[in-house]
């Protein structure tokens with residue numbers, strides 16, 4: 001097992017859900033953390049918690065990953081002591097809507113594609129040259145079961161997560177002659193703000209998890225800690241993780 005003491009981790013989407021719990025778990029393991037996301041107040045909450053619980057340093061990177069110039073500028077302005085990023089958790093992502101393609105709003109497609117694919121690429125492109133130069137690093141993508149299966153109402157979101165999968169595989173090939181590891185964590189249902197963002201309604205979001213026990217952000221955070229603490233010769237490519245009540249994107253056991 002590798003220790004993480006003093007390593008610098010960047011977590012996108014650290015203002016909520018899986019990203020927030022991952023930032024906290026990596027801080028517990030000894031990392032200093034860069035917290036990225038749009039909502040500065042929520043990043044500050046995560047940072048405060050990390051400081052109080054583990055007394056680790058944190059740096060807030062308030063940015064919209066869809067904005068290529070903003071991403072490049074934010075990274076070019078990182079203080080010297082935060083520039084050597086050891087661990088990149090590309091977690092920020094979202095879904096919008098569950099309409100059939102014929103009924104969907106193309107603006108929703110733009111938002112998902114711009115965030116889940118292009119935003120992930122912009123951040124990777126900003127961080128990767130430093131990792132290659134230093135000849136070390138870990139990259140973990142938040143994929144999804146939506147990158148393995150396609151389900152009703154999932155069309156473009158599933159397409160973005162299939163793309164994340166292809167990017168992860170391509171990146172592993174590009175980095176095969178380096179010690180840099182590339183991994184993907186692909187969850188089924190995790191109760192976070194995800195469904196509220198997707199459906200635009202708290203009640204509808206709650207109904208997604210009715211009668212079953214979903215995963216939570218901590219479950220995914222601990223999986224990520226496992227991945228980045230493996231010995232240097234071990235590269236976990238992909239982890240598909242379901243709640244026990246879920247068997248596939250289409251099959252969920254509900255008790256009522």
Ligand code: NAP
Nearest residue numbers: 013015016017018038039064065092093144190192193194
């Ligand atoms: P969440 O609670 O809604 O958190 C999403 C995070 O992404 C937030 O911190 C949000 O921060 C950030 N984000 C979204 N758009 C952004 C943008 N344009 N720029 C910067 N940050 C942005 O959802 P979650 O469940 O934790 O989702 C995390 C990842 O897990 C996503 O990639 C999602 O696709 C994946 N996933 C989730 C589930 C699930 O069931 N929940 C299942 C499989 C995979 P701001 O709003 O502050 O910017």
